[in-house]
Amino acid sequence: MERDDGVESVYHIPSQELTGYGLNSGSAHEIGEIQCFDILELMGKEIPKSSVLGVVPKDIEIFIGLSEVIT
Secondary structure, rough: OOOOOOOOOOEEEEHHOOOOOOOOOOOOOOHHHHHHHHHHOOOOOOOOOEEEEEEOOOOOOOOOOOOOOOO
């Protein structure tokens, strides 16, 4: 992945490539799939076959405030 990748570029990342990036992030109550993979690896267990798909968005809007009320 590169900073200047084109819009709608698609990335396929196998779970085996994600291990080692998740430990010591957040608190004990914040755990995701990457942290689970790391824990399984540390326990000597097999990492499930899975993948992460990523797509470069066309636009990203960043703002602070409340969303509109939907009625």
